[in-house]
Amino acid sequence: MWQLLRQPYPCEDVVRRRWVKAFWIGLFVGLFLLIFQPFGLNNWQTPYKAAKVLGFGLITFLITAFLYLVTPVLLPRHFSSENWTVGREILWITILITLIGLTNYFYLQWLIGNSIHGPDLAGTLIVTFLIGIFPAAASVVVNYIVRLKKYSESAREIPVRDHPETTVTATVEQRALMALTAENEKDSLILPPADLLYVESSDNYSTVVYLKEAQPAKVLLRSSLSRLESQLNQDTDPTTGQNTIVRCHRSYIVNLERVEKVTGNAQGYKLHLQNGTFQIPVARKYNDTLVARLKSLA
Known part of the structure; x- marks a missing residue:
């Protein structure tokens, strides 16, 4: 169990997907409360009751969207793909559910006033937690298993050069x-x-990792990754006419000629360089183009 919680898990880094996730969470909460009406809502008689109950979903959406959009900006290292795991995803959902329950409790108190006997704060949080945590944790585990199987099997089918260092050396001149x-x-x-x-990419700097006398070396340049990418796009493989130094992630540019192996986990593909010394992640948006380029080089 503990080993599962330590496994890498995709950390959502696309704003559009965060908004979509917040929307579905808010819709679920609003519809659940409207249909089942717990917390004494079934005894509540008030004009525009459906709209007021759906307000719980709206508040949930706003809180979720705020946390999904703002927290990763404030704590970028904590929410980086390199550090995100199944356990952290479940913990994050638990914190999110607790905050949603707390906010909706005060909204409920404001709505019902003294018209009916409302639940206490502890009861609201417990019920909200029980409603959300089990399906949320189950969805995380299922998503992890599905993505792990998908990328692990797909990675085995991606061809790479048998001896990339030999092929690369032959074309240097x-x-x-x-x-x-x-x-x-x-x-x-x-x-x-x-x-x-x-x-x-390292904030306003970029770390260039290269071979110096056959050993890995690093140099830090004050430049954005996009700026260096435009400089690198000028280089092409003379045998194929294609650029073999490509963007594979919002934070990485990689030399495909140096890729020795491709593996996959729940976060996606990993490109292995220098006998596995370096493992470069591939963002989902680059999957198709990068796989096609690797196949053309093999």
């Missing part, structure tokens, strides 16, 4: 040196395209 220049136009790194492993 056919391609000109490339230069990565920082925003100040003074700091730069000049290297053969084949020596680049990957580039990682």
Whole structure:
């Protein structure tokens, strides 16, 4: 059980999907309360009762959307894909459900006033928790299993070059040196395209990881990842005419010629470089194009 809770789990990093998730959570809460009417709502007689009850769903949507959109911005490292696990997802949902229950309790008290005997705060939180935590935890586990199976099986079918280092070395002299220049136009790194492993975004900086005398080395350049990407797009493989240094994640650019293996987990694909020393994540939006490019290189 504890091993399952420590497994990597996708951390939603697309704003549109966060809004959609908040909408469905709010809709579920609103419809559940309207249909089953717990907490004494069934005894409550008031004009526009349906609209007032659906207000619980609206409040749930607003609270959920706020937390989904603001918290990852305030705590980016805590909500990073590298640190997110099944256990953290379940804990996050538990906190979310508790806050929703607390907010809706005060909304209920404001609605009913003294017209009916309302539940106490502890009772509301307990019922809200029991309503939400079990289906939420079950959905997390099921989603983890489905995604793990999907990406693990799919990754085994993605071909890569048997000996990427040999193939890359053979084409080095056919391609000109490339230069990565920082925003100040003074700091730069000049290297053969084949020596680049990957580039990682670090706030306003980018870390370039490359081979120096056959050993991994790093250099920090003050530049956005998009700016370096435009410089890297000028390099192409002479044999295919395609750019082999591509964006695979909002925080990573990778040299596909250096990919030795592709694996998958619940978060998606992982590209392995340098005998597994580096594992680069692939964002969902890049899956199709990156897989097609890897197949063309194999």
